[in-house]
Amino acid sequence: MPDLRLFRRGKVRDVYEVEDRLLIVATDRLSAFDVVLPTAIRYKGAVLTNLSLFWFDYLRDIISSHLITARIDEYPPSLQKYSDQLEMRSMMVTRAEVFPFECVARGYLEGSGWKDYQSTGEVCGVKLPAGLRQADRLPEPIFTPATKAEAGHDINITEREMAQSVGEETARRLKELTLAIYSRAAQYAEERGIIIADTKFEFGLKDGEIILVDEALTPDSSRFWPREHYTPGRAQPSFDKQYVREYLETLAWDKQPPGPQLPEEVAMKTSEKYAEAYRLLAGKRIQEMENGARRMTT
16 A cells, blocks of 8 residues: 555554554564564454454443544545455554553463563562462452563563553553453453453553553454363463464574465464454354455455
C-alpha cells in the first residue's frame, strides 16, 4: 500500500497513519526467538485481529478499547482499493498515549515467571508459596509488569518500579484492570476448553480515560493451553507457535537473522492451532469467515 504513511512496523503488525487515526494490519508473519521467519502462517493475521475484536466486545463493560471500526466499508475512501488486503486482518483505531509497559497477568507458573521462581521464590517481587511445580496453578492470579522492548525480550519489573514511572494511582488502576480482564477471560476460556495461563495487555490514555490498545488475549499475547491435556509439573502443549519452536530447535541455526524456511507441515500445523483457538473461543471457523470475506471482495 505504497501511498499510505507507515507509522510503525513490528514483527507481526504494520501500523499506518490515516488522517487522525491509525490503521493496524495484522500480517501472517511469525517470529520465533525474536527473528521474523520467511514463511507465512495462513490465517494468523485474521485470527489475531478477529480474536481481539471478540475480546474487545466481550470485555466492554470492564474497559473501552481503541477500536473505531473493523468494517472495510466504514474505512476512508482512500483505503477501499486495498480491501482485499485489509479484509479480516485490519482495524481502524483511535490514537492514544500508550503506557510504556506490558501489563502481565499470570494464573499459572510458566515461562520467565517459572525461571524467576526457581531462583528466588518470587515473580516480579511477588512472593509465592514454596514447592510449586512448573505450570502449577497459582493460589490467585498475580500482576507482573514488564518494560516494553523494541527488540529482544521484555524485562520483568516490580509494581513499585512501574509506579515510580506512572504514579501510584495509575499503577494501581492498571493492576486492577489487568487482573479483572484476565479473570473474566480466563473463566470464559476454561469453560470452552482453553486455559489462559498468562497474558499481557497494553493500555493507553485517551481523553483522561485508560483504554485497552494493541491486541487482546490472542495466541501471540497469551499462553493458551488445552484444558483436557493439562498436567502440572512439565511444559504444556499450547495453541501457538509451539510446532515452530520445536522444529527450529532441531536445526543447526544460531537463532540470528535470517531465519530458516519452515516445512509445509510445520506451517500448516501452526496455522491449525491458531484457527482452533479462535473456533473454541469465538465459536466460529476463521477459514469460513476469511473465505466468505474474499468472495465479497472479488
